Amino acid sequence: MISDGSKLAVFMLGALDDQIGKMGAGLLRYSPHEIVCVIEPGHAGGSIPAAIGIDHPAKIVATVDEAAALGADVFVLGIAPPGGQIPDDWYPWIDKAIAKGMSIVNGLHDHLGPKYPDLQNGQWIWDIRQEPEGKPAVTLRASKMPAKRVLLVGTDMSVGKMTVGLELHKEARAQGIKASFVATGQIGITIMGRGVPLDAVRLDFAAGFIEDAVVECADSDLIFVEGQGSLCHPDSNSPLPLFRGAQATHLIMCHRAGMDRLMRMQAVEVPPLRDLMKLCEDLAAGGGTFIRPVTAAVALNTAHLNAEEAAKAIADLEQEVGIPVDDPVRNGAEKLLNTVR
């Protein structure tokens, strides 16, 4: 939806250095599009590296007018507040962006399209979190593709499945491999410009949309599919349609070092990693009906550890699970990529 040559302004009012700004942070890290500025009056005039430690040259400005002066033609809501509603005080900013001729990218549950029905001159609103057109049904086409299909799975939500997939995708492309990344959440979709907003899709069609998205990557040799949720999280419905639609040949298990309970449900213990890996493989195989994927590696999120602690956590876990373990954000994605090449 975001065309080549677009210039993005990322709206992060009061959230540049906050967890709810992870949509904007994801874009700054991985967007293939030019980001000309971040709009956040509280940090105006500052630099992105100084504010949040991401190496990006975008300016930080205070107004939509300044963004327009920098040539921005796409205004991206870079904040994901709890509940997914658009706060009232954002509307003057959105109104102004539209008045300045910008198109809008919105990854929240609230939709903007119906509120601005009369756009002209090629302006558009992309409400990412809504079911795409069509009522696709799985016909196991993914299983017949020659490409390797790598599904990111995890021990919890927010352990880094998208990040690991994007790092692997970036490394693969850097090595000249024909690689694709199938985004399944609003941040990944905004970064890639396409994908399946899985949590907004009706249950009946979930696996079908995934299969369609995977099959669209037919000219790739290596397809990374962004996972969602976890088989040990009680409110996680996405793993099954992801397994069925993607028919993965490889899994990479994503985990945060030292986490033994779900972050937002402390009553629930995370099972031993090998048990969860086996369950993922068993479920993917469907009792012998489908392809049985190999868990190729564990991607370990060590962001909260120092270098020495991280190295020890990686070595210890490698010992425990018997397959390669690494933190691709800290150490680069080469080691993990080698496990699925």
Next chain:
Amino acid sequence: MISDGSKLAVFMLGALDDQIGKMGAGLLRYSPHEIVCVIEPGHAGGSIPAAIGIDHPAKIVATVDEAAALGADVFVLGIAPPGGQIPDDWYPWIDKAIAKGMSIVNGLHDHLGPKYPDLQNGQWIWDIRQEPEGKPAVTLRASKMPAKRVLLVGTDMSVGKMTVGLELHKEARAQGIKASFVATGQIGITIMGRGVPLDAVRLDFAAGFIEDAVVECADSDLIFVEGQGSLCHPDSNSPLPLFRGAQATHLIMCHRAGMDRLMRMQAVEVPPLRDLMKLCEDLAAGGGTFIRPVTAAVALNTAHLNAEEAAKAIADLEQEVGIPVDDPVRNGAEKLLNTVR
């Protein structure tokens, strides 16, 4: 939604003895409400037992006027055509029913509410297949209930999960057990008057709606949860939210005797029953995180066999799987019920 004392007319135009009439047939078999007539001109004047072998005293009439004269105040679409669209030639019948003051029950994907916005005098339209209000999240409340929770699982779609659950529910009530049935498809929902239209729910909220529906049965000692789909069907997304929301203590595996491939996907073989039973239990347990249910019995659909063949199929399968097997439609539900009491 259908109140006690309602009188139902079941619309089955040209579909009384057809597979697409299974919604109407389900109502005739299991509805707790009074069905005063079936509307089907092609069989008008005939009897339900003679037409489709279901023992029900409802008249078969040719017109909505006759249904109204019999006191019908709820008009139920008893046909589920492929694709779930409402054919144009049904509208004159629906218009007439509304003109006669009837309320409407519609289980198709097409919705009727928006087409009749100005109903009065307590008339209503129940479009079953739409997401209920709310954005529920699973908090594992079901797992703390003292009631036994029996989830029907299966080797395929349309092998009899709803029917087995309803037979078990009926038998339990007949024995004086406080039992509930949580419906999760449009036929079951129409029969019970409530439930979760799982295939029309957004993925994010699927398990949450199931948990809510199970928790609502708090005054029951035995809760049957209608299953959907199968872990060996590639286009089946429902099992995971059903496991997570229901936190079943028992599973009953439903299967059609002799079926070794999916009915509508002949390329896909059904795995050995014991493998599928183990996979269901493993997935429900989530690697040791949740309650591990026991597969208490296999419900075997033998409708296509004669008495001798059916008895042999049941005995052979019992030998194979090592747990009780029976066909509750043919032989009554007592044997299966005893396995979960």
